[in-house]
């Protein structure tokens with residue numbers, strides 16, 4: 637069971653409140669598809685992913701990036717039970733979508749890079765460490781139902 641200090645909780649909330657889902661979600665998913673092209677294999681129904689500009693301009697990528705990022709709010713609102721809060725989504729990614737769970741961390745890292753760039757001075761080492769702990773717990777929860 638992961639513990640959170642009150643300062644960690646405050647940091648997570650403050651980062652989350654600053655994130656624009658509509659802006660950061662598409663950028664994070666697009667980065668992941670560009671930097672780790674093998675992740676494209678799960679998005680065969682998304683149309684043209686054949687180049688950086690195709691990925692950046694693909695409305696399905698943008699829409700799905702928002703869906704994924706919005707789902708982080710589940711963790712923000714269930715800090716003390718992140719594992720159970722993602723049980724259904726973990727099952728979906730494992731059993732229906734057959735997503736290799738290693739990819740969760742890749743997307744999480746892309747997200748961290750996008751917000752580190754965006755928030756710059758407000759994303760110092762302490763904030764980054766807490767944020768990455770938060771994402772690591774989410775990644776672990778999403779990987780939990782794999783067997």
Ligand code: HNI
Nearest residue numbers: 675678679681703704707708725733735739740743744778
């Ligand atoms: Ni993911 C669908 C959340 C990582 C591939 N994903 C979803 C949905 C949510 C979601 C929410 C919509 C579920 C529904 O329709 O009920 N995904 C998350 C979260 C993370 C994540 C919170 C990590 C932080 N997903 C990934 C990764 C991949 C991925 C890393 C593949 C590389 N996800 C998918 C695919 C779908 C999906 C594929 C179905 C998309 C569609 O619309 O067909």
